[in-house]
Amino acid sequence: MLVIEALVDKVIELDNQIFLLKIHCPEIANSIKPGQFLNVRVSENIYPLLRRPFSICNVEGDYFYLMFNVFGEGTKILASKKYGDSIDILGPLGNGFNYIGDYDTAVIVAGGLGAAPFPYLIKKIEKGKNIISFIGGKTYREVITHEMKNISIATDDGSLGFKGNVVELLNEHLELLKKNKIKIFACGPNSMLRALKEFCLINNFECEVSTESAMACGFGICQGCPIESTKNQDKYLLVCKDGPVFNVRDIII
Amino acid sequence: MNIVDLSVQVGPLNFRNPILLASGTVGYGNEMSEFLDLNKIGGIVTKSLSLKPRKGNPPQRIVETPSGMLNAIGLANVGVEVFLKEKIPFLKKYDVPLICNIAASTIEEYVECTKILTEEEAISAFEINVSCPNVKEGGLQFGNDISAVGKITEKVKSVTRKPVIVKLSPNVSYISEFAKIVKQEGGDAISAINTLVGTAFDINTRKPKIKNVTGGLSGPAIKPVALAKVLEIKQKVDIPIIGIGGIMNWKDIIEFMIAGSSAIQIGTLNFINPAAPIEMLQSLESYCMKNKIEKISQLTGSYQI
Numbered sequence: 001m002l003v004i005e006a007l008v009d010k011v012i013e014l015d016n017q018i019f020l021l022k023i024h025c026p027e028i029a030n031s032i033k034p035g036q037f038l039n040v041r042v043s044e045n046i047y048p049l050l051r052r053p054f055s056i057c058n059v060e061g062d063y064f065y066l067m068f069n070v071f072g073e074g075t076k077i078l079a080s081k082k083y084g085d086s087i088d089i090l091g092p093l094g095n096g097f098n099y100i101g102d103y104d105t106a107v108i109v110a111g112g113l114g115a116a117p118f119p120y121l122i123k124k125i126e127k128g129k130n131i132i133s134f135i136g137g138k139t140y141r142e143v144i145t146h147e148m149k150n151i152s153i154a155t156d157d158g159s160l161g162f163k164g165n166v167v168e169l170l171n172e173h174l175e176l177l178k179k180n181k182i183k184i185f186a187c188g189p190n191s192m193l194r195a196l197k198e199f200c201l202i203n204n205f206e207c208e209v210s211t212e213s214a215m216a217c218g219f220g221i222c223q224g225c226p227i228e229s230t231k232n233q234d235k236y237l238l239v240c241k242d243g244p245v246f247n248v249r250d251i252i253i
Numbered sequence: 254m255n256i257v258d259l260s261v262q263v264g265p266l267n268f269r270n271p272i273l274l275a276s277g278t279v280g281y282g283n284e285m286s287e288f289l290d291l292n293k294i295g296g297i298v299t300k301s302l303s304l305k306p307r308k309g310n311p312p313q314r315i316v317e318t319p320s321g322m323l324n325a326i327g328l329a330n331v332g333v334e335v336f337l338k339e340k341i342p343f344l345k346k347y348d349v350p351l352i353c354n355i356a357a358s359t360i361e362e363y364v365e366c367t368k369i370l371t372e373e374e375a376i377s378a379f380e381i382n383v384s385c386p387n388v389k390e391g392g393l394q395f396g397n398d399i400s401a402v403g404k405i406t407e408k409v410k411s412v413t414r415k416p417v418i419v420k421l422s423p424n425v426s427y428i429s430e431f432a433k434i435v436k437q438e439g440g441d442a443i444s445a446i447n448t449l450v451g452t453a454f455d456i457n458t459r460k461p462k463i464k465n466v467t468g469g470l471s472g473p474a475i476k477p478v479a480l481a482k483v484l485e486i487k488q489k490v491d492i493p494i495i496g497i498g499g500i501m502n503w504k505d506i507i508e509f510m511i512a513g514s515s516a517i518q519i520g521t522l523n524f525i526n527p528a529a530p531i532e533m534l535q536s537l538e539s540y541c542m543k544n545k546i547e548k549i550s551q552l553t554g555s556y557q558i
Contacts, residue, residue, distance in 0.1 A: 001287050003528055041525065046320045046473045046501060051525060088526075214315050216322060217524035219287075221280040223300075223326045224315035234308060236329070 001093065001219060002027065008085040009063060011078075016141050018069050018113070019079050026062040028091060034121035035096030035210055035245040038066065039218035041088035042077040050216050051090060052078075055117040055187070055244070058147065067116040067146070093218045094244045097208055099125050103183035107205075108133040108149075109196060111166055111188025112142045117210055119147035121185060130180070134173075136166030136192065167195040174203065182206070186248075194253045207248040213239040228252035257541040258548040259534065261295070263493045263515045264441035265416050266378055268295035268350060270537070271506065271549060272530050275497055275520035276301055276354035276380060276420070277326065281340040282347070288527035291347045293534065295516060298444075299336070301356035301382050304366050306332035316453055316462040321474030321499070322521060323451050325465035328356050328388055333369050345375045352418065355409075356382040360401070364408045371413040378415050381405060384422030384447035385469070396422035396447070402431050406438035418495065420444035421482075423475075428482045429489035442493040443486060444518065446479045472521040473499040480512045487513025487554050502529075503536035510552040 006025035013019055028038065039051035052074045057067040068075050081087065099106065099121060106125050108118050115135065122131055132150040137143035140160035145151050153161030154169035162169045166188070170177065184207035186196055193209050200207040213225035218240045226236030227243065230250055237243065237251065259270040273296040279285050280300055291297065309329025316323050331340065336353075344351055353376050357363040363381060370376055383405055384396035395401045402419065410417050419435045421428055423446035432443045448469025453462040461467075479498020486494055496514030500506060501522055509517045519530050526532075541549055 003288065003526065048317065049320055049472055049521075049525065050317050050322060214313050216315055216324070216521075217527075219527075220284045221278060221527075222315065222324070222524050223277075223309065223329050224324060226309065226312050226314065226329070228311075234306070236308060 001091065003088065003090045004028065005086045006089050008081045008083060008087055010083055011081055014144070014146055016144070018067065018144055018146070020057065021066045021068065021078055021081060022063055023066070023087060023089070024063055025089060028089060029059050029062050029064045032056045032059065032064065032092040033096035034099060034124050035117055036092040036094050037218070037244060038089050038091035039093060040066070040078070041090070042074045048074045048077070051218065053093075053215060053218055055210060056092070056120055057116050058119040058123065065119070067113065069113060090218060094240055095242070097121055097185055097210070097245050099185070101183065103129065103181050103206065105130040105132060105180040105182045107177065107182050107184045109166055109170065109184055109186035109188070110134070110144070110148075111136045111192040112138075113144065114186070114188030114192070114210070115144035115146060115148065117187055118185070122147065122149055134166050134169055136169070136188065165195065166192060167199050170199060177205070178203070184208070186210070190253055193248070197248045197253055200248055208245050209248050210245045211239050211243050211251070211253075215240050257538045257546065259537060261516050261550045263418075263495060266350065266442070268516055270295045270534060271510065271514075271516040272533065273298055273352070273495065273516055273518045274523060274530065275518035276382065278520040278523040281336070282344050285523065285527055289531045291349050293531055294349055296350040296352055296377070297344070298352045298354050298380050298518060300330050301328050301354045301385065302330055302333050302336055302366060302370070303328060303356055303358070304333055304362050306330065306335065310465050313463050314465075316468070318451065318453055318470065319474060321470050321472035323453060323463055323468035323470055324448070325463050325468035327465065328385055333366050337370070337373060341373060341375055350377040351375055352378045352380050354380040354382050354420070356385055356388075358388070360405055360408055363405050364412055367409045368412045371415055376415065378418060378441070379409065379413065380418045380420050380444055381409055382420050382447070384420055384424075393422060393424060393450075397425060399430060399434055403434040403438045406435050406440045410439040416441040418442040418444050420447055422447050423478055423482050424450050427485070429485045432486045432490040432492055436490055436492045440492070442495060442515075444495040444497055445486060446475070446482050446498050449475055449478060471499065473501050475499045476505060480508060483509060483512045483514055484556070503533040503540065506533065506537060507540060507552060510549070511554075511556050513554045513556070515550065515553050
């Protein structure tokens with residue numbers, strides 16, 4: 001965990017107003033794990049004041065990528081970054097995915113910008129394991145397939161792929177999922193994670209989810225990102241420090 | 254050897270420099286120690302402690318506002334017992350004054366917490382939080398009540414020989430009236446200010462952006478208010494003041510000292526740049542040298558009005 005001034009290499013615009021920020025930073029690129037995140041200070045000014053948390057999207061040599069959409073002031077500034085701009089990064093933060101293990105098929109489930117952490121995870125999953133991806137969005141515009149593998153798509157309005165949500169789409173493939181020893185890795189809106197948790201409990205699937213929360217510091221001191229634990233209801237877990245990746249059975253979504 | 258003497262005195266307390274880390278922005282020290290050498294800091298104020306552990310408020314607890322942030326953490330903390338057993342051992346490894354912040358729901362609870370904690374020799378002083386805006390019982394209910402603040406000060410003082418600092422709320426008409434009663438009842442210093450009550454709404458859902466509806470506003474947005482409150486106390490009451498409120502750089506520290514602070518606390522900035530407090534020490538020294546100030550404490554209350 002360190003605070004470091006890194007250099008922006010470029011901003012790449014994918015389809016649908018989704019951006020990738022490529023940053024040169026060997027210290028982070030060589031140490032970060034899939035599912036961990038970085039807290040980024042978008043400007044030196046006091047507005048926006050707080051850092052913005054982003055999951056690591058991918059790593060290439062001494063470079064890493066963050067994925068974002070333009071949502072508010074902070075991301076607007078990020079989208080305007082140019083080659084050579086410096087950027088203040090705090091990280092790596094949190095716990096990543098446990099992708100090494102006894103399963104033969106990794107099932108990626110992503111809703112909207114929840115696609116962000118998966119290019120790096122997919123790269124790191126050991127050879128010999130299968131990877132299949134289920135990607136959801138409200139409409140075709142929110143579907144992000146960047147660097148995903150063996151993709152099936154669901155949209156709420158049916159404008160692309162299966163009409164319905166991504167968990168309903170998983171259910172359509174239940175027989176196939178049950179034939180393999182799978183582990184699900186998911187990220188997306190809470191409504192999706194909630195439905196997915198129920199689906200995993202009913203079918204007894206292993207599942208890790210990457211959660212999201214408003215937060216200030218990202219390393220455990222502000223206490224701003226509580227999430228309810230199933231094991232001890234007298235105490236919250238913190239998304240930043242105990243997560244952002246959790247076994248779906250350990251949290252109440 | 255330092256040419257400038259950065260050490261400051263706050264009542265009976267001595268600090269190697271005026272920079273303390275504010276309660277609720279430094280946890281119990283262990284996370285911060287990854288970013289800075291705690292031995293170089295003036296002092297650490299712990300997260301508010303209550304007699305029993307507190308779960309705190311449900312999410313969403315935090316939202317950013319222009320040049321500030323609202324928080325409604327709800328005093329989530331491990332409680333006095335776990336603090337003494339599990340958190341203090343780490344802090345003891347450092348040579349840095351440790352101030353325990355206490356928050357309670359009743360006067361008796363303040364007294365009970367102080368009684369237990371005062372036995373621990375690693376604790377240098379207490380900061381009594383009578384001004385948390387985010388809990389139903391205690392907190393601002395006390396912070397807005399002059400006689401309650403007086404009574405808490407008196408009762409806490411009666412069970413400890415250690416210095417007692419009272420952290421006051423800015424959400425009152427005359428903060429100096431509260432400082433006056435703290436002094437009258439034997440309090441050793443004032444921390445000013447705690448956060449300002451604020452709120453924010455989502456214009457699409459029309460719901461408040463934090464679950465508690467209101468929260469405490471901190472960050473640079475509140476600095477001018479904090480400076481005015483420090484000045485008011487300085488002009489009306491003879492009691493040492495620890496200035497708090499939106500400090501982002503070394504110039505802000507100088508400003509707070511000019512307005513009347515003997516020391517200062519850094520809060521929200523710890524979330525953004527946890528290494529900042531150390532980075533500022535050098536600049537404080539340079540400022541003093543440039544202005545031919547031998548002891549930084551000479552700045553306290555040096556306003557030219």
